[in-house]
Amino acid sequence: MAWSMGLAGRLADWRQAGLIDADQAGRIAAFEAARGRPRLAMALGVLGAFTVAVGIIAIVAANWDAIPIVPRLAVHVLANLALGLVVWSWAGRGGSDMRVEGGVLVLSLSTLALIAHVGQSFQLQGSAAGLMGGWLLLATPFTFLCARDGLNRWVWAAGLFTWMGLLLGDHWRWLHEHRLSATAVMLFLALVYAARAAAPRCRPSGPAIWALWRPAVSWPA
Numbered sequence: 001m002a003w004s005m006g007l008a009g010r011l012a013d014w015r016q017a018g019l020i021d022a023d024q025a026g027r028i029a030a031f032e033a034a035r036g037r038p039r040l041a042m043a044l045g046v047l048g049a050f051t052v053a054v055g056i057i058a059i060v061a062a063n064w065d066a067i068p069i070v071p072r073l074a075v076h077v078l079a080n081l082a083l084g085l086v087v088w089s090w091a092g093r094g095g096s097d098m099r100v101e102g103g104v105l106v107l108s109l110s111t112l113a114l115i116a117h118v119g120q121s122f123q124l125q126g127s128a129a130g131l132m133g134g135w136l137l138l139a140t141p142f143t144f145l146c147a148r149d150g151l152n153r154w155v156w157a158a159g160l161f162t163w164m165g166l167l168l169g170d171h172w173r174w175l176h177e178h179r180l181s182a183t184a185v186m187l188f189l190a191l192v193y194a195a196r197a198a199a200p201r202c203r204p205s206g207p208a209i210w211a212l213w214r215p216a217v218s219w220p221a
Contacts, residue, residue: 115134
């Protein structure tokens with residue numbers, strides 16, 4: 001209701017300013033009304049689905065140790081694969097931008113959780129750098145192929161910088177002793193620039209700060 005009243009006020013202001021006439025105002029109002037807005041039923045449905053999901057997670061968490069390792073990992077892997085196929089299908093058919101970007105974000109986080117799940121299940125003594133490196137290896141393809149808005153690109157960039165910081169921290173003494181620390185940092189920056197140049201363009205309609213991912217566009221000052 002508030003949105004409709006706001007649109008009516010803007011249309012009235014535009015008519016008074018001579019930007020549009022009465023016929024154009026009517027067509028704009030009809031077009032926006034036909035697009036529809038989230039309703040109470042949809043909000044309740046989302047809330048109900050979220051509540052059911054939280055309940056399922058609570059039940060699984062309470063009985064986590066009683067579930068064998070193989071079924072746990074199998075379900076997680078299959079869920080990741082299914083989500084990946086769904087996101088790929090949405091992106092290929094030109095589905096809703098919000099749906100695709102949300103799916104990519106959930107898939108990215110689920111992939112990180114899967115790697116941690118494997119390490120926890122088999123008591124692997126890996127480092128945090130190894131965890132982030134495995135996540136980058138798996139997340140980079142679908143992030144670059146499916147994501148077109150800046151959110152998922154920034155999540156990927158944050159993971160890349162985190163991985164590099166952890167990796168340099170693990171080997172900094174050796175690099176410093178062999179006078180290779182500056183070379184390692186320069187190689188990392190070159191990798192970031194190469195990834196930025198190779199990544200598909202973000203949508204032009206996105207916020208201006210996201211344009212730094214587009215090739216041939218300078219970084220913000």
